[in-house]
Amino acid sequence: MKTLLFLDLDDTVFQTEAKGLHDHGCANYALEPTAFLESGLAHGFSTPPQRQFLQLMRGVEIIPTTARHTASYQRVKLDIPPPNWVILNHGGTILNANGQPDPSWSAHMQATMQPWLALFNDLNSQINAWAAHHAPGLHARLIGDHGQIFYVLVKDRDKQHAISLPRLRDELLAAWLEPHPELTLHHNGNNLTVMPRSLDKAHAVRFLLEHYRREHPELLVLGAGDSQSDADFLALCDYALVPKHAQLMRKLAQDS
Ligand SMILES: [Mg+2]
Numbered sequence: 001m002k003t004l005l006f007l008d009l010d011d012t013v014f015q016t017e018a019k020g021l022h023d024h025g026c027a028n029y030a031l032e033p034t035a036f037l038e039s040g041l042a043h044g045f046s047t048p049p050q051r052q053f054l055q056l057m058r059g060v061e062i063i064p065t066t067a068r069h070t071a072s073y074q075r076v077k078l079d080i081p082p083p084n085w086v087i088l089n090h091g092g093t094i095l096n097a098n099g100q101p102d103p104s105w106s107a108h109m110q111a112t113m114q115p116w117l118a119l120f121n122d123l124n125s126q127i128n129a130w131a132a133h134h135a136p137g138l139h140a141r142l143i144g145d146h147g148q149i150f151y152v153l154v155k156d157r158d159k160q161h162a163i164s165l166p167r168l169r170d171e172l173l174a175a176w177l178e179p180h181p182e183l184t185l186h187h188n189g190n191n192l193t194v195m196p197r198s199l200d201k202a203h204a205v206r207f208l209l210e211h212y213r214r215e216h217p218e219l220l221v222l223g224a225g226d227s228q229s230d231a232d233f234l235a236l237c238d239y240a241l242v243p244k245h246a247q248l249m250r251k252l253a254q255d256s
Pocket residue numbers: 008009010011012225226227
């Protein structure tokens with residue numbers, strides 16, 4: 001039986017150095033550089049258990065399923081065979097084995113995003129105006145790939161995100177979002193995003209599952225992911241793998 005693994009990347013198979021040491025509680029772990037900044041500087045590191053996890057998945061078809069865009073995905077160096085498909089931009093883009101966007105998925109996403117573009121421009125300006133007065137390190141920008149805008153991303157360049165992002169949420173975003181129930185906010189560490197609910201890794205996973213099931217009526221589907229924004233795609237999988245110390249694991253522990 002064919003087995004697929006939809007694999008989130010950041011904080012699932014590597015993380016920043018500080019997080020790796022802290023979360024895994026072992027300063028002696030041999031961290032290996034796995035993801036790189038544009039400058040070439042390593043900023044994502046895998047632990048031995050994370051590398052062992054990927055080793056165990058040999059023989060399983062891995063489909064990277066990430067919020068990263070094409071360029072930042074290309075700066076991730078995982079020890080896995082070249083994938084047949086890659087899900088990027090929170091599900092907004094599906095690349096085929098040649099690294100080209102799947103045209104039917106791109107057309108679908110263009111229609112999905114069109115109604116939100118003017119509103120996102122407005123939100124982007126409002127956040128930056130708010131930041132100028134209240135938290136100068138905060139910066140919002142529109143994130144897109146292959147010519148398509150997908151979401152508004154806010155980060156704190158001063159690394160005050162534990163304070164500034166919740167404040168932005170409470171003082172500006174909560175009221176702004178209220179008339180737009182079709183939009184959703186994700187906050188994980190120094191990343192806060194506003195995007196339509198229709199932009200979700202789960203929709204892209206469902207699209208690929210339909211594709212695979214045409215050829216393989218019987219499939220074992222695994223999913224691995226750490227954050228709240230992975231929850232819906234993990235729920236489509238036969239088994240969900242959640243790393244220790246993940247945002248999602250904290251949620252599971254709270255709910256139980
Ligand atoms: Mg992640």
